[in-house]
Amino acid sequence: MTAIPLLDVRDLTVEFSTRRGAVRAVEHIDLTVAKGETVGIVGESGSGKSVTSYAVMRILDRAGRIPEGTIRFTGIDVTAASEDDMRQLRGREMSMIFQNPRAALNPIRKVGRQIEDVLTEHVKASSHEVSEKAIEILDQVRIARPRERYHAYPFELSGGMCQRVVIALALACRPQLLIADEPTTGLDVTTQKAVMDLIVELTRERAMSTILITHDLGLAATYCDRIVVMEKGHIVESADARAVFTAPSHDYTRKLMRATPRAGASLRDLLPETAPATASVTKLSPRSESRAPLLLVQRLVKEYPRKGSTGFRGIFDKLTRGGPAPEPDMFRAVDGISFTINRGESVGLVGESGCGKSTTSTMIMRLIDKSDGMIMFDGENIGDIPARQFSRLPQRRRIQMVFQDPTDSLNPRFTAARAIADPILRLSDIKGADAVRARCEELARQVGLPLELLDRFPHQLSGGQKARVGIARAIALQPELVILDEPTAALDVSVQAVVLNLLQDLKESLGMSYLFVSHDLNVVRLLCDRVIVMKAGKIVEEGPTERVLSAPEAQYTRDLIAAIPHPTFVSQHTEPHRAATL
Amino acid sequence: MTDIVATHRPSSGIAATLRHARYVVSENRVTGFAFGLFLVIVLAALIGPYVVPYDPLASNTTAALKPPSMQHWFGTDQLGRDVFARVIVATRLDFVIAVTSVALVFLMGGLAGVAAGFFGGWTDRVVGRVADTIMAFPLFVLAMGIVAAMGNTVQNIVIATAIVNFPLYARVARAEANVRREAGFVLAARLSGNSEVRIVLAHVLPNIMPIMIVQMSLTMGYAILNAAGLSFIGLGVRPPTAEWGIMVAEGAAFMVSGEWWIAFFPGAALMLAVFCFNLLGDGLRDIVDPQRRT
Numbered sequence: 044m045t046a047i048p049l050l051d052v053r054d055l056t057v058e059f060s061t062r063r064g065a066v067r068a069v070e071h072i073d074l075t076v077a078k079g080e081t082v083g084i085v086g087e088s089g090s091g092k093s094v095t096s097y098a099v100m101r102i103l104d105r106a107g108r109i110p111e112g113t114i115r116f117t118g119i120d121v122t123a124a125s126e127d128d129m130r131q132l133r134g135r136e137m138s139m140i141f142q143n144p145r146a147a148l149n150p151i152r153k154v155g156r157q158i159e160d161v162l163t164e165h166v167k168a169s170s171h172e173v174s175e176k177a178i179e180i181l182d183q184v185r186i187a188r189p190r191e192r193y194h195a196y197p198f199e200l201s202g203g204m205c206q207r208v209v210i211a212l213a214l215a216c217r218p219q220l221l222i223a224d225e226p227t228t229g230l231d232v233t234t235q236k237a238v239m240d241l242i243v244e245l246t247r248e249r250a251m252s253t254i255l256i257t258h259d260l261g262l263a264a265t266y267c268d269r270i271v272v273m274e275k276g277h278i279v280e281s282a283d284a285r286a287v288f289t290a291p292s293h294d295y296t297r298k299l300m301r302a303t304p305r306a307g308a309s310l311r312d313l314l315p316e317t318a319p320a321t322a323s324v325t326k327l328s329p330r331s332e333s334r335a336p337l338l339l340v341q342r343l344v345k346e347y348p349r350k351g352s353t354g355f356r357g358i359f360d361k362l363t364r365g366g367p368a369p370e371p372d373m374f375r376a377v378d379g380i381s382f383t384i385n386r387g388e389s390v391g392l393v394g395e396s397g398c399g400k401s402t403t404s405t406m407i408m409r410l411i412d413k414s415d416g417m418i419m420f421d422g423e424n425i426g427d428i429p430a431r432q433f434s435r436l437p438q439r440r441r442i443q444m445v446f447q448d449p450t451d452s453l454n455p456r457f458t459a460a461r462a463i464a465d466p467i468l469r470l471s472d473i474k475g476a477d478a479v480r481a482r483c484e485e486l487a488r489q490v491g492l493p494l495e496l497l498d499r500f501p502h503q504l505s506g507g508q509k510a511r512v513g514i515a516r517a518i519a520l521q522p523e524l525v526i527l528d529e530p531t532a533a534l535d536v537s538v539q540a541v542v543l544n545l546l547q548d549l550k551e552s553l554g555m556s557y558l559f560v561s562h563d564l565n566v567v568r569l570l571c572d573r574v575i576v577m578k579a580g581k582i583v584e585e586g587p588t589e590r591v592l593s594a595p596e597a598q599y600t601r602d603l604i605a606a607i608p609h610p611t612f613v614s615q616h617t618e619p620h621r622a623a624t625l
Numbered sequence: 626m627t628d629i630v631a632t633h634r635p636s637s638g639i640a641a642t643l644r645h646a647r648y649v650v651s652e653n654r655v656t657g658f659a660f661g662l663f664l665v666i667v668l669a670a671l672i673g674p675y676v677v678p679y680d681p682l683a684s685n686t687t688a689a690l691k692p693p694s695m696q697h698w699f700g701t702d703q704l705g706r707d708v709f710a711r712v713i714v715a716t717r718l719d720f721v722i723a724v725t726s727v728a729l730v731f732l733m734g735g736l737a738g739v740a741a742g743f744f745g746g747w748t749d750r751v752v753g754r755v756a757d758t759i760m761a762f763p764l765f766v767l768a769m770g771i772v773a774a775m776g777n778t779v780q781n782i783v784i785a786t787a788i789v790n791f792p793l794y795a796r797v798a799r800a801e802a803n804v805r806r807e808a809g810f811v812l813a814a815r816l817s818g819n820s821e822v823r824i825v826l827a828h829v830l831p832n833i834m835p836i837m838i839v840q841m842s843l844t845m846g847y848a849i850l851n852a853a854g855l856s857f858i859g860l861g862v863r864p865p866t867a868e869w870g871i872m873v874a875e876g877a878a879f880m881v882s883g884e885w886w887i888a889f890f891p892g893a894a895l896m897l898a899v900f901c902f903n904l905l906g907d908g909l910r911d912i913v914d915p916q917r918r919t
Contacts, residue, residue, distance in 0.1 A: 062648055410812060434815050444816055452809030456831045462813075469818035516813065 055112035083263030155193030313540035656908030734794025742802030
């Protein structure tokens with residue numbers, strides 16, 4: 044470490060001119076990054092963490108400006124530098140990794156070529172050296188068979204692979220500072236671990252400094268030396284990672300810490316201490332006394348035709364081969380899985396992207412047809428009813444769903460009340476505008492949505508409010524089974540804590556069963572009685588949540604648990620605690 | 626429950642849209658100008674025939690071919706008819722042709738496109754091939770052919786103009802419906818017990834309306850031009866009806882002998898109208914889709 048920090052931000056304010064005047068996204072913040080240091084900027088959406096990094100790179104959009112403060116990078120004043128100088132700095136001296144790796148790559152250019160572009164722009168290498176160098180860089184970011192992958196297009200690579208290419212691009216010119224803006228959001232936990240380990244290893248070995256921007260305090264604590272916590276454009280806490288994680292000094296940090304699902308915490312622990320006790324709701328007795336499982340899935344299979352096996356080519360191939368198409372034409376997304384859900388039970392369905400968990404839930408939801416197997420709901424084989432007809436049958440009322448993205452799942456042209464009323468109008472016996480409105484208000488009260496928000500459109504609601512509207516719509520028909528498809532994946536941790544508690548309360552008061560689809564084991568731990576772990580269309584492990592998470596039998600489950608970011612300095616501390624609570 | 630903090634002014638959708646429209650119009654002078662021009666055109670179409678100083682059809686051979694003056698602002702034509710009165714009165718006819726043809730093509734192309742984009746499969750193939758077939762012709766020649774075959778009436782001009790615009794609407798509607806086909810709110814609507822037809826009409830269509838309205842404004846200019854063009858070559862409205870295309874055609878013969886005003890003023894009106902609708906389309910696009918703002 045040198046006396047002069049690599050990056051020195053003093054009293055920085057960033058404002059955006061909008062219609063309602065200038066809005067300050069970041070106000071009077073100080074931030075230093077020493078050479079070789081990894082600094083985490085943690086905060087929820089709207090805290091100004093990304094804007095800060097954009098200001099450092101000076102890539103704010105046209106509406107943004109820096110009215111106050113200085114940014115010094117290796118002694119150069121970034122706020123005053125010319126655009127030409129900045130172009131030299133970006134890429135060569137500091138570079139950035141963005142959230143969505145696929146969007147950051149040019150979709151119609153081979154990945155090797157894209158790395159060459161950066162090299163020739165900044166290093167002025169000759170053309171035959173440069174392709175060898177690109178291959179070498181691909182090798183450094185652990186891309187297997189780099190010589191082949193050099194010729195791959197981004198769409199041919201997985202999300203984790205694309206992020207490795209982006210890292211390769213960012214590190215190609217050996218910059219001194221790397222800014223990683225939510226580099227692993229949208230990636231699976233095991234991929235997240237691989238990508239983060241790679242970033243840390245590469246930057247350490249090159250003595251680079253890193254700024255890691257994330258909403259995940261656990262991730263920041265695991266990989267950073269120092270953590271800066273931001274809230275609403277201000278830095279509320281800045282200390283070394285251990286201090287922030289073990290003894291947070293600011294209320295906001297404590298709140299964030301509390302809200303983060305973790306080993307040994309119960310659902311109620313996530314809420315702030317001052318939170319009002321949730322309205323006590325009278326518990327209903329289970330609706331039916333029957334002991335039979337509510338949902339019974341047996342040997343469920345979903346097959347999709349492989350690419351190229353349909354259309355003229357496929358037909359031509361079939362004709363020339365003669366006879367029926369051989370098996371490999373089909374891809375099994377779900378490969379003969381069986382499980383049950385009992386009344387009043389929450390079952391977690393866990394796995395990484397592409398494991399078939401969403402396909403399974405959509406089949407049970409009767410939005411798509413199965414290829415084979417049986418779906419028994421309350422003793423009735425609903426798997427045989429075509430998905431096209433299911434939406435108008437009475438059974439539709441009994442199975443509902445809460446979607447992953449609260450914004451996407453609400454019609455932008457419908458008010459909250461209209462969205463909640465939609466299933467009531469179509470499928471319930473409640474008739475008449477007043478009765479429907481009364482039911483909407485009752486539901487809004489149940490999910491804790493203020494009644495005055497009912498006449499707003501989705502874009503006028505916050506993420507948490509939209510999630511409540513989605514939940515109100517799902518429970519409007521008093522379903523017996525609700526499928527929760529990562530209902531909190533798009534929410535900030537503090538909102539997630541509130542929504543998870545709401546879901547738990549509703550389940551108890553309305554006597555519903557949940558199938559909770561998620562990739563986040565920590566969240567599943569909080570809400571589910573039983574957990575099913577899926578991999579490549581098959582169930583690899585199944586059992587009570589505590590047992591599976593504390594003593595996993597399958598290697599895959601162990602890998603998943605190991606990949607959850609876990610700061611080394613707290614693991615020993617919490618182990619006995621966890622054992623005691625589980 | 627910290628997430629329930631009212632950050633927006635409570636407002637209904639219409640009030641918010643109006644506020645946004647006012648902002649766009651005042652922020653962008655060009656759009657403001659286009660809206661002003663649009664109001665003038667609508668006004669001329671509505672009350673023009675009642676306020677013009679002369680009967681647009683009354684000929685007065687003693688006052689033929691007079692240049693613009695205080696008495697005849699735009700001069701008079703070869704039959705002594707007042708060009709100003711004829712230009713104003715023609716607004717209604719041209720405007721009505723444009724509006725009805727755009728409304729017709731919106732119904733045909735919009736619905737066919739939404740169905741194609743949402744249902745895919747055979748619907749998509751049929752609509753797509755029909756649009757391709759129409760696109761394969763030079764559009765103005767196709768419109769000429771339709772009017773020539775079906776007869777020289779205002780109704781047939783409207784139909785011909787609608788048919789040549791069909792592919793534009795079908796393609797825009799198809800693309801917009803296609804991206805919403807797998808949207809969460811469509812799945813949610815299905816779970817709520819909506820039939821597929823209801824999902825298309827009540828959920829998907831309202832969401833693509835703003836884009837369709839922009840499209841309507843942009844093709845409105847083309848529709849006017851098309852109608853005037855047909856009249857210009859003698860396939861549309863017949864003389865002596867006041868119509869910009871005919872007036873330009875009639876005035877063109879007098880350009881060489883120096884009587885420029887007969888063709889100039891209807892031509893200028895035509896140009897302003899087309900210009901206005903194109904600018905308006907850009908402005909409307911800013912209102913409905915701030916991300917595409919240029």
